[in-house]
Amino acid sequence: MAQPDSPEELQGLAGEYVLGTLDPGERAEAERLLASDPDFAGAVAAWQHRLDPLNAAVAPVTPPEGLFRRIEQRLGEPVDSAKILKLERHLRHWRTATLAITALAASLIGFIVASPREQPAHHFVAAVQQGEQQPVFLVAVDTAKGIIAVRPVAARPPESGRDYELWAVGGGRPQPQSLGLIALKDVNLPAARLESNKSASFGDVVFAVSLEPRGGSPTGQPTGPVLWTGKLVPVD
């Protein structure tokens, strides 16, 4: 697992996490550390304690009547339902987004137009994103040409000394499979890396992008935070 390299880095990451100034990738990493690293959790708690006096200075504002009733109605939900509802919202959003993205991907990647109808689907596309945010990468698979085409949409460069790595998850794989490093330019990876060219199994594949040390994961499994994911869907 990636850990902050030095006490200064740990303090800096914890302090900026509390300030709220980390970028989305760093924030995801901080949240992962918060759950897994007691030293980091302790540093975050100490920063919350140090900076909390600033909250004391903020003037109270009366919330609207009825806000508590809305909260109370949701208390009956099972403990994790807030999370589940959020996931369902993401899923709905993802479905809508995927429809729009499919058209966008078709025009961007350009190899979908000539697809003969009677053939089984050879083209798959995934919009790789975080939650409800816009896609960060588009990943299209063309089994006939044997390529996985990765196109950056709204990706930012990884922090220095790091690389983005693309993984295939699911579809019968016991563990995530590395498809290679991706960058802020068009990258074509060999589709053979997806192991099987049987289109049927592609339906269950999810692509994930993790933040790894320069050159990719040293272990063959994701070591950094998973920043974005997207489900592979067939395109006709």
Next chain:
Amino acid sequence: MERSLETLLAAIGQGDRRAISELYRATAPKLMGIALRILSRRELAEEALQETYLRAWQKASQFDPGRGSAVAWLAAICRNQAIDIRRRQAERIAGLSDALVEERAEAMDAGETLALAGSVGALAACLDQLPENRRQMVVRAYLEGLTREELAALYRMPVNTVKTTLRRSLIELRRCLDGPAG
């Protein structure tokens, strides 16, 4: 008898609905103030409050009075929710030009925010030891939820410089607050 917030959290951990209602009455205006300063829009601040009290309901048993007050615990949850909501909003208007980022950040009432920071005891004394711009950047990031990009536009420096500047300020604050051994 009125129960302390810490007692209320212990009761909420046991599923006491009256206790969460009391906790809400005692703390919601404070949290609304905090969320509104970060989010600027009331409906977004209300969303942050809803999420905050739902988390308080679910996680009350994890509250450790040895690590800080109940209000500080709630404020930390609330700020996290507000910052997440603010970042999601920012993503929705991604592609915003630098000029717009700057305009949006400048529209906030910085003077008022900075005046707030003057009355917070040891922290204020340590903040005062930072150069003026660096003090402002820390306070506005914390209270207004400004991103590195917004700070870069406002204080006219590259985003990477914002990061190193904030971290240097944090190191100095920590040394000042915890003493040299800290």
